[in-house]
Amino acid sequence: MRIQVPVSKPSDHTHPPLTALGWSSFFADQVGRDETGLTPLRIATVHRSRLTAEGASGPVKVNLPAASKTTDFAVGDWVLSDPKTLMFVRCLDRRALLQRKTEGAHLPQLIAANVDTLFIVTSCNDDFNAARLERYLALANEAGTDPVIVLTKADQADDTAPFVDQAAALQRGLPVVTLNAKATQAADTLAPWCGPGQTVALVGSSGVGKSTLLNTLANKTGEDVQATGGIREDDAKGRHTTTxxxxxxxxxxxxxxxxxxxxxxxxxxxxxxxxxxxxxITELAPECKFRDCTHAHEPGCAVQAGVAAGDVAPERLERWRKLAEENRDNTPTTTGPRGNKKPQGRRKRR
Structure with a gap:
């Protein structure tokens, strides 16, 4: 067996303590008495055949047993490893997990683990799409991660107020910030969510400035700078620079x-x-006359009454209906005899 060793670093580099990497009592309490000699590591990258992690001594490559699969790990996971061989021993329970369904896959794709705040990044241009942002918000809500809408390219917009107003209306109490991802002030704007021990994740379309924002938040320079790419002027679409x-x-x-x-x-x-x-919509639904009300045409529908009163925006109801239907169609249900149930996805009738 080949033993991996910690990646060398300059002697004057100070490695962040475990608490700065997000280590807390939630994870420490999971370590058994017979595991106190193991080394906690936080997964930093997941590749097809290997993992890298951050620890108290800096970045390392993690060795995996033959039966382990890298697809079982998410960036942000905390794992325990043997201090001498860096062999993976076990993964600690997650506080939060962001995952998404991918077309044709039986299992969801793991996006990130143990994230406190999800920065949903979009730009003050044609990339802004309320319906797409709502999908990210639902993802964050389900994971128990606090969402924040980050509007980039604010310096290129004549007026950012319309974008802020539209974003803030998507969910109650939703923080919305505007910034220029290239400016050093961007780090100050997002500092309330990026302090010691806090973990944020960046999600959004290509070309909205996620990699640029990463470089600013992490103060990356020289060879460490994350590659960035521009967008097409005609439709504000970007190319993948982060792979x-x-x-x-x-x-x-x-x-x-x-x-x-x-x-x-x-x-x-x-x-x-x-x-x-x-x-x-959720709060009005129990007041509907029928328990299985679709909020479309039934008499005594409290949600439709809310639309008539101006308390529910018609476009919001339409987007809710579309997402609720998609969620029902894509969410697996259990079938089969008791004790031998298996997931079976619902399919939309045509």
């Missing part, structure tokens, strides 16, 4: 997880996330 998820330390003392641009975000297993997202 893998990765964890980095921020200059504010926390961690940031960068993710590739997501072209399609399917809704699945997000019932709670949708209820939080569409609270104005």
């Amino acid at each position: 893998a998820r990765s964890l980095h330390t921020t200059q504010a003392g926390g961690c940031v997880i960068d993710t590739p641009g997501i072209r399609t975000l399917h809704v699945s297993d997000l019932a709670v996330g949708l209820d939080i997202l569409f609270a104005e």
Whole structure:
């Protein structure tokens, strides 16, 4: 067996303590008495055949037993490893997990683990899409991660107020910030969520400035700078410059997880996330005359009454209906005899 050793670093480099990487009593309490000699590591990258991690001594490569699969790990996971061989021993329970359904896959794709705040990044241009942002919000809500809408390219917009107003209306109490991802002030704007021990993740379309924002938050220079790419002027679409998820330390003392641009975000297993997202509909629904009301045409529908009264925006109800239906179609249900049930996805009738 080949033993991996910690990646060498300059002698004057100070490695962040475990607490700065997000280690807390939640994870420490999971370590048994017979495991106190093991080394806690936080997964920094997940590749097809290997893992890298951050620890108290800096970045390392993690060795995996023959039966282990890298697809079982998410960037941000905390694992225990043998201090001499760096052989993986076990993964600690997660506080939060961001995952998404992908077309044709039986299992969801793991996006990031143990994330405190999800920065949903979009720009003050044609990339802004309320319906797409709602999908990210439902994802964050379901995971128990606090969402923040980050509007980039604010310096290129004549007026950012319309973008802020539209974003803030998507969910109650939703923080919305505007910034220029290239400016050093961007780190100050996002500092409340990036302090020591805090973990944020960046999600959004390609070309909105996620990699640029990562470079600013992590104060990356020289060879460490994350590659960035522009967008097409005619439709504000960008190209993928980030191809893998990765964890980095921020200059504010926390961690940031960068993710590739997501072209399609399917809704699945997000019932709670949708209820939080569409609270104005969720709260009215129990007052409907019929328990199985679709809020479309039934008499005594409290939600339709809310639309008539101006308390529910018609376009919000339409988007709720679309996402709720998609969630029902994509969420697996259990079938089969008791004790031998298996998941079976619902399919839309045509």
